[in-house]
Amino acid sequence: MAKTGIVLFNLGGPDSLNAVEPFLANLFNDRDIFKLPFQNRLSKFIAKKRAPKIIKEYELIGGSSPLICWTELQAKALKEALKLEGYDADVFIAMRYWKPLTAETAKIVEEGCFDKVFLLPLYPHFSVSTTGSSFNEWTRVYTGNKQGLVYINDYFDNEKYAASINKRIDEALLLFPEEKRNGVQLVFSAHGTPVSYVKKGDPYSGQIKKTVELVMKQRNNSHKYCECFQSKVGPVKWLTPSTKTMIEELAAQGEKSLLIIPISFVSDHLETLFELNIQYRELSEKAGIENYIVMQGLNDSELFIEALTEIIKDKLQKGS
Numbered sequence: 001m002a003k004t005g006i007v008l009f010n011l012g013g014p015d016s017l018n019a020v021e022p023f024l025a026n027l028f029n030d031r032d033i034f035k036l037p038f039q040n041r042l043s044k045f046i047a048k049k050r051a052p053k054i055i056k057e058y059e060l061i062g063g064s065s066p067l068i069c070w071t072e073l074q075a076k077a078l079k080e081a082l083k084l085e086g087y088d089a090d091v092f093i094a095m096r097y098w099k100p101l102t103a104e105t106a107k108i109v110e111e112g113c114f115d116k117v118f119l120l121p122l123y124p125h126f127s128v129s130t131t132g133s134s135f136n137e138w139t140r141v142y143t144g145n146k147q148g149l150v151y152i153n154d155y156f157d158n159e160k161y162a163a164s165i166n167k168r169i170d171e172a173l174l175l176f177p178e179e180k181r182n183g184v185q186l187v188f189s190a191h192g193t194p195v196s197y198v199k200k201g202d203p204y205s206g207q208i209k210k211t212v213e214l215v216m217k218q219r220n221n222s223h224k225y226c227e228c229f230q231s232k233v234g235p236v237k238w239l240t241p242s243t244k245t246m247i248e249e250l251a252a253q254g255e256k257s258l259l260i261i262p263i264s265f266v267s268d269h270l271e272t273l274f275e276l277n278i279q280y281r282e283l284s285e286k287a288g289i290e291n292y293i294v295m296q297g298l299n300d301s302e303l304f305i306e307a308l309t310e311i312i313k314d315k316l317q318k319g320s
Contacts, residue, residue: 002115004089006312007105008075009121009134012095013065013269017058019098021051026097032133054270061273068095070267070299071122074308077300081309087316090114096134103141110144116320118150118312122266124161124211126154127193127204150320155311156207162214164303165261169219172259172295180291184257185224185250188212189276190264192229192238205239208264215263226250227263231271247280251287258284260294266304268297 014023024047036042075091094105123130190208228246229239262272277294284292298304
């Protein structure tokens with residue numbers, strides 16, 4: 001049997017408050033996202049300027065990002081699930097902006113001399129700023145057998161992935177008062193991108209829309225729903241409507257119960273635990289929302305691991 005490796009890609013997150021500034025510097029030094037003059041120097045300047053504010057946000061969610069812990073759990077669960085299916089594969093983690101960095105993982109994978117290496121992003125939807133950036137970095141640093149690499153661009157329309165979201169939605173709906181559950185407004189909040197990406201052919205926003213449609217189809221359009229975008233950075237025009245604007249508009253329309261669904265994330269981190277669960281909670285309360293709940297990330301979802309297992313199995317069976 002061919003020796004198989006799987007690399008899970010994600011953005012990473014600071015594992016301590018001291019790591020916030022270097023994490024930000026790595027982020028702003030990514031030329032797949034930001035094209036700045038004197039980028040290496042300017043990225044450090046921006047990180048130093050932004051770090052105090054971001055450190056305070058991390059303090060409010062426990063002092064570090066839980067993303068690496070969730071990713072490690074997902075990697076272990078995927079390896080075990082594949083083993084139960086008769087596939088022995090080693091699973092690695094490659095983070096884009098913090099440890100274990102892509103270059104570190106690439107070196108370990110090179111030393112493993114794998115026949116096949118599946119590059120599996122923990123971004124279900126393809127964007128040049130997420131999966132594209134991770135793949136580009138892998139290409140730059142990996143010097144092993146490139147003929148054995150299998151790139152998995154997206155899986156936004158995987159039925160089990162959608163089902164894993166629906167299970168989390170059902171769990172979250174139980175947190176509302178029973179008499180309010182049928183009238184809850186579902187708010188799908190995705191990480192935004194600049195509009196210029198769409199104009200250049202980036203499929204991300206279209207894939208988000210298709211995932212939302214699949215999720216709602218699986219639940220027979222059980223509730224009213226809408227889509228919006230969060231985490232805008234910089235002065236350029238981003239995808240709209242923003243999550244902030246959407247919450248304010250829904251409140252103005254008389255909605256009182258909102259379930260916020262972080263649709264583009266598979267693990268809880270700063271954007272879900274602070275931005276959605278703290279920052280926008282305060283906004284919603286001031287706007288008159290009475291019941292505001294943020295869906296838990298997929299994190300340790302068994303259905304999500306089944307989806308990843310299904311994706312890898314399909315590639316292995318087809319000889320990819």
